[in-house]
Amino acid sequence: MQIAVCVKQIPDPATPYELDPETHFVVRPEDQIMDETDTYGVEVALQLAETTEGTVTLFSMGPTGTQQGIRRALATGADKAVIVDDPALKGSDALTTAKVLAAAIAREGFDLVITGTESTDGYTGVVPQQLAELLNIPSLTFAKRVDVTEDGSVRIERQTTAGYDVVEASTPALISVTSGVVEPRYPNFKGIMAAKKKPVDTVTAADLGISPSANQTIRSVEPVASREAGELVVDDGTGFERIVALLEETKVI
Amino acid sequence: MAIWVFTDTHEGAPSGSALELLTKARSLSDDVAVFAVGTLNDAGAQALADHGAQDIYQMDAGDQLAAPAAARALETLIGDHQPEIVLFGMDTTDRDTAGRLSARLDRPVLANATDVSNDGPVTVTNEILGGIKRVVTSFEGDGVALIVTRPKAFPAEPGGSGSVVVTSIDAPDTGIVATVVERHVEESEGPDLEAAAIVIAGGRGVGQEKFSTMDELAGVLGAAVGASRAVVDAGWVPYSYQIGQTGKTVKPDVYIACGISGAMQHVVGMKDSGTIIAINKDEEAPIFGIADLGIVGDVHTVVPALIEALKARS
């Protein structure tokens, strides 16, 4: 099975995000990490590739930078990576991102596309569905468990507000995975060495025949008045009394 | 120009977000319609009418994931009726349909909206980076504005004429097949998390073994129990408990966060609660930055003592 995994490189969420005052886009440092959300997609892909003797190709749109995130995923076992890095794509909306990813994936060929449910920095959460529509394939979204059946179909447990549904489709198909679906593996020394020799293709939007267009404009970005921190009490064994007192004050008890 | 609201249905009832979105839609236009996936029962259709829906188009996709057919049906209806805006909630079918429709129409979709305006180009407000920055974005060019909104961004208030025309349409054949073969409902006990006046939220700091103390505390307070994603991912409680960016949004009178660090993705789902109380052993925990009362202490001593004190009162 030929598996395409969409992975996004993002600035480390542990560092405060800087916004360009003119464009309002997130300033992207050279050193970006792989979005934690996508580490689950990579792990699912690696497991499915093991059971189906398949291949795993990573697809990422955005500034290549030091490739830290991509290299790490290659070190855990992915076979190759395709990075679409083009200044013309800076600040792309979700639909443009989906078009770029769809073109890159279609060019390589695929049986299965795997994405996260939503990215940590953008969290529009619609790229997977746009991608599936552009590729004209079913999308099994919000998967908390993924299996391949004996006849080669994919079967997922799909999170719903009430519980979960079991959903099946034949390939080609797209699956978006939630976190916690699997335990992402860590790269070992052998993997890190092997990753150095794995192919990383860098392509532009023009290579894919895409001319980005802007259909939305950011008007303003303003800080939100945040809640003030209230009282902080170090528990000396009577902390619970303060809670009871506040519950009485708010008249919920 | 018309504003349309998307809703999924559960046993014939529309989603709660649909009633919120209709209330907002009414404030933007006199011409408000609903597109529903599934088949509404009479009470469900009436609830939509009572919140301002004048027309309802419903499409049942049977045991198929509905989004591919819903996107095609909506594409045709949008061509015929030319609505200015289609508002979606955050349910899975809402998001699946919004994404597919966006690709079909070659129009962007703006997500996580907390406000929408249409004097001038359609403009959406959303909060990014866990709600510390507010961004205002306008749609450009011709065509419908597709917007995915955050739950509880608008209060649901009845209004409008209360009468509605329901039209059932056939699910278009898409050739895209994803079949639901089983449905599982994971019941949670106690009050509805999204409607409860008091929410007890447990995080990783509570630990799996002691997580039942959350139920006990909720029991004495008549509260609902929620959880952080760390707890849901670990499988201690079902996804229906999750509060935050990818879970439920709650606005109770009182929110008690136990052993929760206060990551921004958690905070977006509860920061508008009336009073926030946090118990965490790390005085640097970000949750204290938004808590009205923070107790720096061990949940395993504070919570049992609290339960005993509350029991003694009653």
Ligand SMILES: Cc1cc2nc3c(=O)[nH]c(=O)nc-3n(C[C@H](O)[C@H](O)[C@H](O)COP(=O)(O)OP(=O)(O)OC[C@H]3O[C@@H](n4cnc5c(N)ncnc54)[C@H](O)[C@@H]3O)c2cc1C
């Ligand atoms: C795209 C995306 C979406 C996300 N969506 C959500 C979401 O919807 N909801 C959500 O909650 N998270 C979400 N997250 C995850 C989020 O970033 C955090 O990882 C998560 O909220 C952490 O959960 P936690 O606070 O329970 O665990 P931790 O961050 O591990 O915190 C545990 C806390 O417990 C405290 N503690 C430990 N032991 C004790 C004790 N004995 N007594 C008192 N305190 C103790 C610790 O000091 C610590 O602060 C999302 C992440 C991403 C990337």
Ligand SMILES: Nc1ncnc2c1ncn2[C@@H]1O[C@H](COP(=O)(O)O)[C@@H](O)[C@H]1O
């Ligand atoms: N720039 C990108 N490059 C690669 N994959 C992406 C990119 N943006 C989004 N994705 C994929 O789409 C998922 C959802 O992202 P989003 O719709 O931005 O919230 C992510 O988890 C990724 O798998």
